[in-house]
Amino acid sequence: MAKFKIEPHFRLQEWVAEEKGYFRDEGLDYEFKEFIRSSGGAHHAKGPSGAFQSIEKGRESNVTCACHWTVNVAASRGHTKLFADAYSVAPSGIFVRADSAIRTPADLAGVPVSVGYQSGSHYATIQALESYLAKDQIKLSFDEGMLFARMEAFFEGKSEAATLFGGPYYFAEQLGYRKIIDTTFMIGAMVNGDPDMDDVRRYFQALRRAQRDIDLRPELYTHYYKMEFPERFHAKMDTRRWGPGERIVFEPYSREVFSESFDWIAKHEIFEPGSMGSGDYEKSTVSLS
Template structure:
């Protein structure tokens, strides 16, 4: 009997879902009797202008289909998924670490004065609040600047990109394939990092189905390790239509794209990430590992 799993993987989510997309393309899910439906994420809250206060932005705004029951599982950054598991009205739970080790870079306009982290002191940095580029931007800059010198401002990614081009923002936090696009268009990189992510599932998601998905994803990770180039079209196609034809597979710096087998999410990892979020006022007090994480899935993944 084939089981259907609905997950994000279209549009901006493609870079984080690449092993899933590859596993589907190569038939690995079918061999596990899993049919995967890839869904476009959707936002209800519209940001019509830059937002200075992250408290005004809904942490789940880009993942409405999951809350509505149209998606069973999706992946995003570690910090954002902790916050969404806490905020979820559906009762989302963290089931494990995703296979995508994401990259994030702060990119400034060509020829601008923003050329290393200290030059961004008190300068507006465009981020998407409660997504990986928001949290990663803070973590990249806190090693160089005082907390009150870090000025993140909320934009949609395309708007943040345009804000740097117009001089409205000093830098924008970008993941792939946006980094490759920005480099090709002459942007200068201020700093870059990699970070882990997590997968959230519906409260009744079948653990055996998740194990089957991970077996398929593990095989896709191995395929990507052999050669990523045949699958870069998924990333290129995720860029807005206005950039059609701007990026080719040859433009990517392949070592920047990192994919690993999914792993359990430990209590220690949660406690460290949660404590950092509390220091920055990015989540309310009182969240507990046992309330937000599917603990038996972590045990199953270890044995």
């Protein structure tokens, strides 16, 4: 039987579980592969594609994550399966320069906010701003690419506002950028290929133990952010000041949440009409129970 493939992805839990030997303790026969390498950050280079497109192309790891909106659509179109026994919550926010004239969410009317196409920042920015702005006042920019590319472009002054999450969120805070509004969002886990579900159980049991460690002593583990940041940023990063980031919630991602989120995506026309798939919870999800 093939080894279970694990790839860390912008959060601390997989790194902590590997450090502590939790995957081995659970009896998991696995391969730990770095998907996002610190040397270049090429995965987040400038380009028109986003999280959905990367899922559509296929991912090697047996369990990966993306914002729950995109996972819902990808699973509904048969590209993956949504893991229904847990979800995550990622800190996220819209940032501007410290000296920016933008002070409130209402000031973002007509201002292009840098987001990743059909990625968490795309949906979350709309969701956060629509209580302040009319639909035609919310402007998004997809030109800067994905997370690290968008962060770097924002730091270089190429975008006036950017939605950042996880490590880049903390980095922007450290460097003195101002958060205008919180856009924290849910992340869904995907089961790819046809792994043994007992291995999936072992994987999440190890992550549960890692989550407990992070909750107890986050400062011991925030250095792992450097493992996935491009090396050119390392000298300026003081991860001792950073927070724990994405938190795994070991509660069901329910049918109700799935349906409400799926309907929200359709209402906001994030995808072309008729291109979202079945929206069938049973066909789109997999569970350990």
